[in-house]
Amino acid sequence: MHPLLEKKGFILDIDGVIGRGETPIPEGVEAVKKLREFGKKLVFVSNNSTRSRTIMIDRFQRFGLDVHEDEMLLATFATARYLKREAGKAKIFTTGEKGLIEELELAGHEIVDYRDAEYLVVGSNRGINFEIMTKALRCCLAGTRYIATNPDRIFPAEDGPIPGTGMIIGSLYWMTGRMPDVVIGKPSKVIMEEALDILGLKADEVVVVGDQIDIDVKAGKAIGATTLLVLSGVTTKENLEQMIERHGEKPDYVLDHLGKLFD
Amino acid sequence: MHPLLEKKGFILDIDGVIGRGETPIPEGVEAVKKLREFGKKLVFVSNNSTRSRTIMIDRFQRFGLDVHEDEMLLATFATARYLKREAGKAKIFTTGEKGLIEELELAGHEIVDYRDAEYLVVGSNRGINFEIMTKALRCCLAGTRYIATNPDRIFPAEDGPIPGTGMIIGSLYWMTGRMPDVVIGKPSKVIMEEALDILGLKADEVVVVGDQIDIDVKAGKAIGATTLLVLSGVTTKENLEQMIERHGEKPDYVLDHLGKLFD
Structure with a gap:
């Protein structure tokens, strides 16, 4: 079993991990279902600032994934939630x-x-x-x-x-x-702290997953979580070393796609 | 006679020198008429990037000043003119x-x-x-x-x-x-070079007049012309020293308003 499956929660980037725009990434979608079977707590995080959660939940449904409102943390909702706590x-x-x-x-x-x-x-x-x-x-x-x-x-x-x-x-x-x-949005730690609050977990109990070093990995490191970079989006096998060097951050784990957690 | 009246041409800022928006500055308007009587070549320069010359000429007419199209150098026209020379x-x-x-x-x-x-x-x-x-x-x-x-x-x-x-x-x-x-626009020297080209004069033959040190005086100095700051606009007696210090430029001459040229 992959060591990351010992963690209690997963903070998951959407684009480049679960889908690309309107198109699902099948390995990502299947992996989410398996994470659920393993009893993991999930929250999906996106910097999208023009959509409400319902629109994104509809998209997930078309991918074949049922996602609850509480698992969907867009920058829109994260901003509203942050302001509620502050003001x-x-x-x-x-x-x-x-x-x-x-x-x-x-x-x-x-x-x-x-x-x-x-x-x-x-x-x-x-x-x-x-x-x-x-x-x-x-x-x-x-x-x-x-x-x-x-x-x-x-x-x-x-x-x-x-x-x-x-x-x-x-x-x-x-x-x-x-x-x-x-x-609020990644690579800021603010949206990550909102995600932890939703999960009810501490940073050392979660994995932050994404396809971009300067955004997802950086956000994960900002809260001190374990980071997993998947190569199903912006970062690829070919540009991985270059991306690590350019952004000066190294993910804790790298996998071709999220499904590799279960190989 | 004021020593600046030995120069052949005047490059004049509009706002804060001749008028304030739609309102004329009477001393500025009268001074322009006198500069004409003295046979000076004039060009009016403004950073306005939304108006064509005709609109500004109409405004001058309401101030009681007849200005020819060739004397009106807005950033709009200056850009068109610059591009004609370049391309x-x-x-x-x-x-x-x-x-x-x-x-x-x-x-x-x-x-x-x-x-x-x-x-x-x-x-x-x-x-x-x-x-x-x-x-x-x-x-x-x-x-x-x-x-x-x-x-x-x-x-x-x-x-x-x-x-x-x-x-x-x-x-x-x-x-x-x-x-x-x-x-193109001030404090860039590009609009100043267009003004010199229109006047058919060299930088040492003209005075650059304006109410702002960081814009008009800086533009004048960029082409090596003599600069005159008037205190009928943004810069005032009270903030003059502060403005000189903040922007690190000193005008060659300072007058309360353009009319003081003829006192």
């Missing part, structure tokens, strides 16, 4: 779109005009415009506490690269010199 | 709005899809959206030659600060690591 109910101006607003409101927060905001929450928005940017700019200048859902600069969409949340972060930084006070 | 007729994808597109087309350039662009021209756009940002991002990633109309980060609008062209520059820098290959 109770927060008055928020957000640059984000429907999926983020849904999660913030579901957690009891209030979306308000930028002038009344205690928090600026920056998340990606495919409907971004000059007015939203102006309001976010003014929040920054006013010193409003500033939370970013995730730090991703570019997102690889089906038809080519598109801007990530970093588009807005970089813009505000350039205009005001301000960076987010807190970043 | 003849250029194929351009631009983030900018109507005023910029008008000037680019008037100079013989062609606005094309981002995939066919030889140039990315970044200018401010109150209609900015995700699609425009995606296209600009892809131009940056493809290595397309990248020109910015002006570097201004924040613009002081009537109802408060709004994003300047720097909003887009900062965003692209954060996402791709690329800065513009050429910046």
